Amino acid sequence: MTTATHQNKVDLLRFNTCGSVDDGKSTLIGRLLYDSKSLMEDQIEALERSADITGGGQINLANLTDGLRAEREQGITIDVAYRYFATPHRKFIIADTPGHVQYTRNMVTGASTANLSIILIDARQGVIEQSRRHAIIASLLRIPHLVVAINKMDLVDWKEERFLEIKDQFEEFLPRLDIKDVKFIPVSALKGDNIVTHSEHTPWYPGPTLLGHLETVHIASDWNLTNFRFPVQWVNRPNNPTDHSLHDFRGLSGQIAGGIVRVGQKVMVLPSGFSSTIKQIWTLDGAVEEAFSPQSVTLVLEHDLDISRGDVIVDAADLPGSSSDLHAKICWMNPRPLTPGKQYLLKHTTQTVKAAVTAIENRINISTLDKEEGITELAMNDLGEVRIKTAKALIFDGYATNRLTGSFILIEPGTNSTVAAGMLLPPTEAARPEYKDFAI
Amino acid sequence: MKCYHLDHLDYLETEAIHIMREVASEFERPAILFSGGKDSICLLRLAEKAFRPSDIPMPFLNVATGHEFHELLEFRDRRAKQLNAKLIVRTVDEALENGIAVQAPGQVSRNQLQIPVLLAAIEEFRFDACIGGARRDEEKARAKERFFSFRDSFGQWDPKNQRPEIWNLYNGRLNPGENMRVFPLSNWTEMDVWEYIKRENLEVPSIYFSHKRCCVRRGGQWVPDTELMPAKPNEEVKEMIVRVRTIGDIISTGCVESPASNCDDIIAEIAAARVTERGSRADDKVSEAAMEDRKKAGYF
Numbered sequence: 078m079t080t081a082t083h084q085n086k087v088d089l090l091r092f093n094t095c096g097s098v099d100d101g102k103s104t105l106i107g108r109l110l111y112d113s114k115s116l117m118e119d120q121i122e123a124l125e126r127s128a129d130i131t132g133g134g135q136i137n138l139a140n141l142t143d144g145l146r147a148e149r150e151q152g153i154t155i156d157v158a159y160r161y162f163a164t165p166h167r168k169f170i171i172a173d174t175p176g177h178v179q180y181t182r183n184m185v186t187g188a189s190t191a192n193l194s195i196i197l198i199d200a201r202q203g204v205i206e207q208s209r210r211h212a213i214i215a216s217l218l219r220i221p222h223l224v225v226a227i228n229k230m231d232l233v234d235w236k237e238e239r240f241l242e243i244k245d246q247f248e249e250f251l252p253r254l255d256i257k258d259v260k261f262i263p264v265s266a267l268k269g270d271n272i273v274t275h276s277e278h279t280p281w282y283p284g285p286t287l288l289g290h291l292e293t294v295h296i297a298s299d300w301n302l303t304n305f306r307f308p309v310q311w312v313n314r315p316n317n318p319t320d321h322s323l324h325d326f327r328g329l330s331g332q333i334a335g336g337i338v339r340v341g342q343k344v345m346v347l348p349s350g351f352s353s354t355i356k357q358i359w360t361l362d363g364a365v366e367e368a369f370s371p372q373s374v375t376l377v378l379e380h381d382l383d384i385s386r387g388d389v390i391v392d393a394a395d396l397p398g399s400s401s402d403l404h405a406k407i408c409w410m411n412p413r414p415l416t417p418g419k420q421y422l423l424k425h426t427t428q429t430v431k432a433a434v435t436a437i438e439n440r441i442n443i444s445t446l447d448k449e450e451g452i453t454e455l456a457m458n459d460l461g462e463v464r465i466k467t468a469k470a471l472i473f474d475g476y477a478t479n480r481l482t483g484s485f486i487l488i489e490p491g492t493n494s495t496v497a498a499g500m501l502l503p504p505t506e507a508a509r510p511e512y513k514d515f516a517i
Numbered sequence: 518m519k520c521y522h523l524d525h526l527d528y529l530e531t532e533a534i535h536i537m538r539e540v541a542s543e544f545e546r547p548a549i550l551f552s553g554g555k556d557s558i559c560l561l562r563l564a565e566k567a568f569r570p571s572d573i574p575m576p577f578l579n580v581a582t583g584h585e586f587h588e589l590l591e592f593r594d595r596r597a598k599q600l601n602a603k604l605i606v607r608t609v610d611e612a613l614e615n616g617i618a619v620q621a622p623g624q625v626s627r628n629q630l631q632i633p634v635l636l637a638a639i640e641e642f643r644f645d646a647c648i649g650g651a652r653r654d655e656e657k658a659r660a661k662e663r664f665f666s667f668r669d670s671f672g673q674w675d676p677k678n679q680r681p682e683i684w685n686l687y688n689g690r691l692n693p694g695e696n697m698r699v700f701p702l703s704n705w706t707e708m709d710v711w712e713y714i715k716r717e718n719l720e721v722p723s724i725y726f727s728h729k730r731c732c733v734r735r736g737g738q739w740v741p742d743t744e745l746m747p748a749k750p751n752e753e754v755k756e757m758i759v760r761v762r763t764i765g766d767i768i769s770t771g772c773v774e775s776p777a778s779n780c781d782d783i784i785a786e787i788a789a790a791r792v793t794e795r796g797s798r799a800d801d802k803v804s805e806a807a808m809e810d811r812k813k814a815g816y817f
Contacts, residue, residue, distance in 0.1 A: 086524045087524060087525055088522060088523065088524050088525055088528070089523075089524075089525040089528045089529070117790070117791055117792050117793040118791045118792050119792045119793050120793060156661055156676070156677075156679065157661075158657075158660045158661055159653045159660055159703075159704070160660065161653070161654045161704075161706045163706070163708065167525075168525040168706075168709075170704055182681060183681075185681075185683065186681045186682065186683050189683040189684045190684065190685075296522075297520065297521070297522035302521050310535070310538045310539065310542060311538045311541055311542050311567075311568075313568065313570070313571050314571065315570050315571040315572070316571070316572065317572070320570065323570045326570055328570075330538055330567070330568075331538070332531060332534070332535045332538075332685070337521060359570075360566070361565055361566045361569050369521040371523070371528075371531050371532075372523070372527070372531050373530075373531040373534035373535055373538070373566070373567070386542055410681055422690070424686050424688065425686075427539075427542070480684060481684065481685065484683070484684045484686065485686065486683060486686045486688060488688050488690060493688065493690040493691065493692065494680065495680045495681050495682075495683075495688045498681070498683040498684075
């Protein structure tokens with residue numbers, strides 16, 4: 078197998094794995110890297126060098142991802158590590174998160190940008206609490222695709238009954254989750270069965286290998302291509318353009334957070350409510366007729382409106398919500414617990430506003446998905462539903478509709494720490510105001 | 518039906534453009550680190566994509582070791598001029614002269630000495646954000662690096678206390694004296710960089726391509742034979758057809774035997790390579806945590 082080259086147009090799949098030391102996660106990643114020839118001689122050499130020093134001569138594939146001295150010394154993984162590999166069909170980014178410490182926080186981070194999540198289940202143990210937590214977080218973060226890799230199949234004699242039994246266990250709680258696409262694959266990461274090549278031990282399994290699935294799973298519709306949303310990031314106004322025809326150029330630069338935009342499209346600028354039309358979609362490679370999420374472009378409108386960073390340009394016929402009273406699920410990420418009433422900064426798309434959490438409605442039990450009420454604080458790694466009041470109305474969608482216009486972070490003033498990740502619930506009717514048409 | 522789906526380079530590009538615009542919007546005095554190397558060449562193209570038709574709203578900064586390949590310096594100056602950008606150069610030589618940097622006994626390679634020079638330049642110009650071309654695939658300490666890498670007022674990186682980065686929401690808030698290092702190419706691999714250089718038809722310094730050079734065998738690799746560190750009598754010297762994969766201080770930059778004379782050749786060579794890019798950098802081989810230690814001290 079060779080790595081992807083320029084000859085093929087390949088796309089990019091981001092996935093995350095999460096698990097503890099002994100469920101075979103490191104072995105699985107090592108196997109994917111090794112079998113796709115993404116491990117290099119000097120990396121293997123470096124592994125051997127450190128094995129001689131600390132590992133009693135035993136090569137430890139976890140050392141590949143555990144890059145920091147403290148991690149190697151203490152045998153722990155501190156944080157999310159990113160790994161890269163490629164096949165002729167696709168490029169891959171793995172977000173590898175540890176299973177034991179700060180589980181939720183790190184998994185939320187790794188999952189926030191993932192197309193797919195791999196849950197590893199030890200075939201001897203079946204579905205355990207950690208498998209359920211993993212699936213629940215993947216569902217809350219709305220990762221579009223899930224792979225349940227039932228590992229160590231060699232240790233249960235490759236029995237189909239055991240595979241089906243675990244599949245049933247897992248499917249039992251699937252109806253409570255919001256995951257569209259789940260794939261079950263029997264593997265042995267250690268021996269390489271059904272990782273890159275089909276196993277001779279599983280004639281009863283007709284499906285793809287793990288890598289085969291990763292290479293072919295349909296990800297083109299993972300982005301929102303329905304509701305046009307364009308948070309203005311930077312106002313593009315040349316001071317001394319070399320090209321004099323650009324003297325009056327006033328562009329609005331940003332990344333399309335949802336939908337498709339076309340020249341001639343009627344749009345509205347929020348929160349002001351001014352209407353205009355797309356005059357030009359400017360890129361360095363020339364003007365284009367249309368552009369889509371998540372492309373970064375510069376829009377020119379028909380009218381010269383007062384627009385600045387934090388404003389949002391949307392399709393005039395498809396308006397988002399607007400409110401300063403927000404209802405959201407958050408994951409608390411800071412050692413100091415969340416207490417209602419305290420002021421934070423909230424960053425949403427391209428603006429940062431003052432905010433206060435006014436009430437904690439519940440804590441979500443990530444093993445059962447039950448909502449626990451009567452909660453006074455959220456501690457690190459807790460997930461819960463809260464009410465937030467912001468100093469300025471946000472222009473937003475529900476996270477389920479759009480991951481980019483439906484998400485936010487909370488920042489603690491003073492320390493500037495990022496203390497929470499938030500997912501907005503859909504706007505209520507009251508948060509969908511009528512905009513008067515201010516067209517000039 | 519038209520396919521509204523980005524290929525991998527488009528995806529990496531839009532991610533990086535988004536980050537560059539966040540920096541331009543959220544920081545008062547940002548700079549782009551531009552060495553003339555292949556990664557920073559990509560950064561400049563991304564800056565053009567992010568900010569044109571306006572000027573790139575930040576100066577370029579280069580911390581020169583004084584041990585550069587002359588092709589690199591010539592290219593650096595020419596490219597900055599083409600882009601109509603302000604180029605600030607601070608050198609290790611100056612810093613040694615005025616005592617900002619001090620050479621350790623026996624230390625010849627100057628990669629380490631760039632740290633105090635960079636920190637002094639950040640202080641001199643009060644830069645609050647420096648955009649660099651580091652990638653996570655280069656080295657395992659870098660695999661843990663954030664897009665927005667927070668540095669305290671001493672320029673230090675604290676890997677255990679990094680801000681979580683969720684979705685595309687980057688927290689760039691700083692207290693006075695602190696600064697941010699920003700790495701838009703975090704998710705790029707060596708292959709992506711060359712594919713992008715090819716796709717965008719970007720010029721790179723000639724030393725990346727195959728050329729004739731006198732090399733000396735040192736520390737298990739071929740390094741250029743220079744007057745800075747002449748070959749000792751017992752060292753093997755050979756004229757070879759080589760290219761460089763990664764550029765650092767000339768005396769510690771490994772040359773690989775290669776006939777690759779254009780981007781396509783290089784892409785094919787990387788696809789078949791069995792050694793990583795930094796496998797040819799002696800400075801990373803000092804210890805298991807060589808890169809981690811340098812980063813904690815303020816390096817990229």
